[in-house]
Amino acid sequence: MKTKIVYVCSSCGYVSPKWAGRCTRCGEWNTFEEREETKGQKGQSFSKGMAKASSNQTVSRLSEVEITGNERLFTNITEFDRVMGGGIVRDSVTIITSPPGGGKSTLSLMVASQLAKAGKRILYASGEESDSQIKSRADRILEKVEDNIWILADTSMDRVLEAITEVDADFIILDSIQTFALAEFYPSRAGNPTQTMECASALVQCAKNKARPRAVFMIGQMNKNDEIAGLRALEHLVDTVLILEGEGAEELRSLIASKNRFGSTGEMGFFAMTEKGLSSIDNPSEYFVTKRKKEDAVSGSAITVLREGSRAVIAEIESLVSNSFTPYPSRISENMKKDTLNTLLSVLEQRGGIKLYDKNVVVKTTGGLYLKEQAANLAVLMSIVSGVKDFPLPSDWAFIADVGLTGELKKIPAIEGRIRELDRMGFSKVFVAFEGARKVKLDNLEVIECKNLTHLMGKVFPRGKK
Numbered sequence: 534m535k536t537k538i539v540y541v542c543s544s545c546g547y548v549s550p551k552w553a554g555r556c557t558r559c560g561e562w563n564t565f566e567e568r569e570e571t572k573g574q575k576g577q578s579f580s581k582g583m584a585k586a587s588s589n590q591t592v593s594r595l596s597e598v599e600i601t602g603n604e605r606l607f608t609n610i611t612e613f614d615r616v617m618g619g620g621i622v623r624d625s626v627t628i629i630t631s632p633p634g635g636g637k638s639t640l641s642l643m644v645a646s647q648l649a650k651a652g653k654r655i656l657y658a659s660g661e662e663s664d665s666q667i668k669s670r671a672d673r674i675l676e677k678v679e680d681n682i683w684i685l686a687d688t689s690m691d692r693v694l695e696a697i698t699e700v701d702a703d704f705i706i707l708d709s710i711q712t713f714a715l716a717e718f719y720p721s722r723a724g725n726p727t728q729t730m731e732c733a734s735a736l737v738q739c740a741k742n743k744a745r746p747r748a749v750f751m752i753g754q755m756n757k758n759d760e761i762a763g764l765r766a767l768e769h770l771v772d773t774v775l776i777l778e779g780e781g782a783e784e785l786r787s788l789i790a791s792k793n794r795f796g797s798t799g800e801m802g803f804f805a806m807t808e809k810g811l812s813s814i815d816n817p818s819e820y821f822v823t824k825r826k827k828e829d830a831v832s833g834s835a836i837t838v839l840r841e842g843s844r845a846v847i848a849e850i851e852s853l854v855s856n857s858f859t860p861y862p863s864r865i866s867e868n869m870k871k872d873t874l875n876t877l878l879s880v881l882e883q884r885g886g887i888k889l890y891d892k893n894v895v896v897k898t899t900g901g902l903y904l905k906e907q908a909a910n911l912a913v914l915m916s917i918v919s920g921v922k923d924f925p926l927p928s929d930w931a932f933i934a935d936v937g938l939t940g941e942l943k944k945i946p947a948i949e950g951r952i953r954e955l956d957r958m959g960f961s962k963v964f965v966a967f968e969g970a971r972k973v974k975l976d977n978l979e980v981i982e983c984k985n986l987t988h989l990m991g992k993v994f995p996r997g998k999k
Contacts, residue, residue: 539563543725566721591743606748608647608706612803613640614812616788616958617773618796621648621704624746625795626737628710628768630753630761631777635787637752638662639810640777641706642671644750648704648735649679656702660688660712660723674810678939688723690715692734697739702747704907705736709752711762726764733770768792779806785901786811790842800842817849818958820986821900825928833920836931836960838951839902845947845954847931849899850909852916854892863893869904869913881914884940885986887921908945909936911964915993924994927962931955934966940964942987948972952980964989 540549543566555562605620614620621627621644631637645655655686659667664684683700687694690713697705707713713732714723733751733820740749753761761767761774768774772794779786785802790796802976803814814820822836838845857863866874874896879886895911898904902982904913911934919926933951935943944966955963957980958983967984983989 536569539568541568541727542566543727546766552814559637564727566729568878578637595991606648606653607651608644610647610813611815613644614786615791616775616790616796616800617803618790618793618800621748621750622795623748624742625772626733626740626749626770627773627775628751628753628771629775629777630755632755632759632780635777635779636804636806636811637777639670640788640804641708641750641752642667642674643810645682645704646671646675646679646707649682652808653703654680654682655679655704655706656685656693656696657682657706657708658685658687658693658696658713659708660686660940661708662686673808676849688712688714689737690976691908694735694739697747700941704748705739705749706750707736707752709754710767711754711982717991724762730764730767733767734764737770762912783901797843802842816857817841818845818954820847821848821902822897823849823899825855827928830925830928832923832925835912835916835918835919835926836928837909838931838954839904839909839931840908840947840951845951846902847911847954847958848902848904848909850904850912850916851897851899852913852920853895854889854917854920857891857893862889862891863895865893865895867897868902869896869909873910874913874937877910877914878917880936880938880940881917881984885914885918885990887918889917889921892921906945908933908951909940910934910936911989915989918990926993929961930993931960931963933963934983936986942985942989944968952978964993 540557542556542561542564544561547556547558549565552565556564565853603737604623606623607620608614629637639909645657649655650774653977657667665687667684681761685696689785693713699881708732711724711729714728715731715735718731728940736749740747747897756762773790774790776787776789777786784805786806788802788804790798790800791802792798796927798821801821803859804811835850837848837850839848863919864875864878865870878889879896882889894917912932914936915926933945933948937943948965952963954976960978962979964981964983967982983992
């Protein structure tokens with residue numbers, strides 16, 4: 534075999550036969566690194582380190598592959614297990630990322646503790662923190678530090694692979710994958726795409742071993758574009774990609790599965806950040822709604838039902854409408870796109886007859902839930918109208934529909950599941966688009982269909998109420 538020198542971009546992985554100051558694919562400067570490439574007898578090319586000895590994996594007929602009944606590891610963290618599709622698959626590789634301070638290390642340690650309680654052997658390898666720092670966090674957020682959790686504070690992936698065998702770990706956590714390096718690929722430094730991909734590949738091979746399957750949980754750093762740092766190929770390599778959303782000062786954390794080979798993609802779980810770590814929000818429909826008695830109803834509040842992953846979540850939308858003393862009234866929306874809010878306000882003025890040209894409008898949600906669905910648009914408008922008319926809406930009413938530019942109410946998907954969630958939570962009425970709900974067997978909920986905004990407002994607000 535012949536060897537030759539190639540140059541690989543550390544930002545996007547582009548391979549060039551000669552060095553250049555700027556990558557022609559991603560446009561980054563001074564990112565090309567020298568690497569040896571081996572050419573096989575039939576012209577195949579292998580980068581240094583890729584032409585490794587073959588593994589001992591055997592070829593099997595698909596029809597003869599056995600699936601064990603207990604192939605998942607359960608953490609008893611309700612929201613986490615649900616996002617994972619019912620637990621962690623025994624031979625899977627998962628990567629989780631979040632902004633700095635988002636709680637990914639805290640969640641990983643909580644998962645490790647729960648698995649350790651179930652008798653699993655855990656290896657927690659950290660290239661960012663010392664073992665004493667990890668122990669301090671464990672003492673703060675865990676009731677008890679289990680004996681079968683081992684800590685390794687090192688940046689050598691070679692040492693991590695040795696420790697996996699030494700401990701005979703069932704579950705491995707790497708914090709974070711961008712801080713580890715294999716000696717075989719020096720002088721490439723840790724965090725380099727080559728090192729990151731090769732370290733991840735070594736862990737995948739370790740996890741997928743038929744004789745000794747293991748679950749791997751990698752923490753990934755997030756770049757300025759809110760993506761996992763390094764090559765996108767890293768996301769293709771792993772089985773599950775989790776994104777933990779939420780700012781450091783916020784209580785709410787949302788765990789989203791952007792990829793899951795063993796469950797639903799787009800599934801979402803909710804956590805509250807507390808002094809004792811992340812607390813699973815097992816009933817979001819209660820968390821995102823303010824509890825009020827009927828006599829304590831306030832104006833400017835409306836209820837809707839959102840679809841988060843595979844489940845329906847009841848959410849409260851609050852609006853504040855006030856007089857503006859400037860030529861340009863404020864339009865503030867903390868939890869929805871400002872352009873969407875401006876469009877809805879235009880529809881409300883033109884089709885609903887509510888004048889807002891001299892009014893400031895502020896919209897937010899209880900609990901900080903972001904409004905991604907058009908199903909919430911009707912509730913947004915009803916909360917604004919309630920604030921303008923100073924007429925409190927009953928706390929057991931809900932509104933589920935999109936609103937078109939014509940003022941007509943539009944049907945939204947998965948309406949049956951949303952209606953059932955309202956019925957389960959004891960709501961009395963829900964307003965939806967005309968022919969937007971099929972016949973659903975309900976215990977107490979009354980479904981009211983409306984054609985347009987004017988029709989709906991006539992049913993909701995007393996006549997003569999300005």
